[in-house]
Amino acid sequence: MSTTQETAQARTRTIMYREALNEALREEMRRDPKVFLMGEGVAQRGGSYKVTTGLLDEFGPKRVMDTPISEASFVGAGVGAAITGMRPVVEILFVDFAMLALDQIANQAAKFKFITGGKGKVPLVLRTQGGVGSGLAAQHSQSLEALFYHIPGLKLIMPSTPYDAKGLLKSAIREDDPVIFIEHKLLYMTTGEVPEEEYSIELGKADIKRRGTDVTIIAWSHMVLRALAAAEKLAEEGIEAEVFDPRSLVPLDKEMIIDSVKKTENVVIVQEAVRRGGIASDIASIIQAEAFDYLDGPIEILAGKNTPIPFNLNLEKACVPQEEDIIEAVRRMVSGT
Amino acid sequence: MAKYSKAMLAGLYKTLYTIRVFENSCIKLYRQGLIRGYFHPYLGQEAIATGVCAALEKDDYITSTHRGHGHCIAWGGDLKKMVAELLGKETGYCSGRGGSMHIADITAGNLGANGIVGGGIPLGLGAALGASIRGERRVAVTFASDGASNNGVFAESLNMAGAWNLPYILVIENNQYAVSTPIEEVTRVSDLYKRGPGYGVESVCVDGNDVLEVYQQAKEAVTLCRRGKGPVLLEAKTYRHMGHHVNDPGAYMPEETLAYYKSKDPVKIGRKYLLEMGKATEEEARDIEKAVEHEMEEAIEFAVTSPEPSLEEFLKEV
Ligand SMILES: Cc1ncc(C[n+]2csc(CCOP(=O)(O)OP(=O)(O)O)c2C)c(N)n1
């Protein structure tokens, strides 16, 4: 159990990731009438992954809106509504389709506060989901977080558990800067505990999902689950891995990363996205700059292959880091071979 | 309506029936777990791909959609390579890399299905542009549905095609839904052909379940384009016979509406034309059906026994 959860209230419930997101939306919409949702199928269908189920019934069609397939314009409309006082939560079905709205994200939402000399606010949340599923092929499987990470002016959140999903989405909605909130299609049905009581999680605070002393495995989103599974197997061999989940990639909790590295002296970074130009490389460069003397050896990056995701399942599997890859990388590192 | 030869009607019926059998057979394979991922059946819309492609010539171009099996078949696609692709096999159209949403037959002018709604619209526009620059008499046809008509690329491409007089036919298969969202809830005027005149684009609307009506209008559109009088916006009204994809029960589709469109089944209408206008016998129609069913069985056999793509080769590529 994660450190954050240990300190949370004792009374908890077990819910699914998608239910956690639903609760966050519902609670924030009840709290603040300025919060409204729009996206393809979010109202009547309750969302393709059932995240917005029941919200139309409770909040009505003015606050839960089905859009046409007009990504550029409904994201842009989200920006426009945000700068004039609303708190829109806009859903894009797959992060792959966020590419249709890049101008609105990169040139409008991300720039507005800066170019208005800090006077303009953009309290917009763009919820989307990414990653490899099971045979969804090249245009429905991408991990594109590095694109958003690269653009100053955006916050970037990628939760791995129901607890984090709920707490971080609530904070994202209250945030005054635009937040890109990327879920993972393989996480929606996973379960975890959340407190009975209301809570939120500060953006920019990392979480240690498993404590260990021998190696720090940094992973986010679905890769956290692979890292945890790998850590359990490694424990049987006497290797204690610390599984470190930044949760928030922008802002990034550098301090907590460095603390973990100083403790374990070994680092493996696991990212589902393709290796080239990825966030893992950037995190590695931060660690080298700030904790080089503590490292036992080179940082290892496990990442997706530099290729579009193939349809065939065997090929697909070979494109993203698997549990066995993590185990092998840690073994190599700890044994020093 | 003009009169068509028996051979022509038999050809149209064969295509309609092939699409029907292909989709039904592959849905079975899907349910058996042999096909993974997204599968958007073309059931109910067969007359549109069939009628439009029959009006085209071999060196024309088409672009397709996520609901693309029908376009590929009507374009003369090889069922073996199609099933193999759905099964992710090395012998498939895209060597198992693409799957249902990406089947393409580039050398034959089928520029591919597309996982991005509206993604094919500018691609078709560009194919028409290239043909026009090279001074060829080729035409490019983009298939898209009502959902795609609300994406920016629809307006931008229609405008450019008009401004540049391109030999471009934009076919909107208005099946009245984008997943579960009815077209009339996301646009004021759900007769989508009415958007063409604002761009100065010749625009027509047809019964998308009637293969001869589709063919006739497509033929006229092609003639206009070849004379340099393009583009054309062709709306074909239709309805799916099932949900958005194989795992969508389609609970939002009113029973009466579905029943109405099933009573106007494009495959049955095509058969009726063959028997009545073409004066074919019941037995001749059955012969066509048997041949198609046989071809389908062979395609499945081919695909099932085909090898998986080699992981080693793939890793060398990446
Ligand atoms: C740009 C984009 N947005 C959203 C989607 C998700 N999506 C896939 S199919 C579909 C509905 C498409 O509706 P329509 O264009 O009418 O085609 P139909 O399914 O009716 O053939 C949606 C929203 C997508 N693939 N691409």
Ligand SMILES: [Mg+2]
């Ligand atoms: Mg449609």
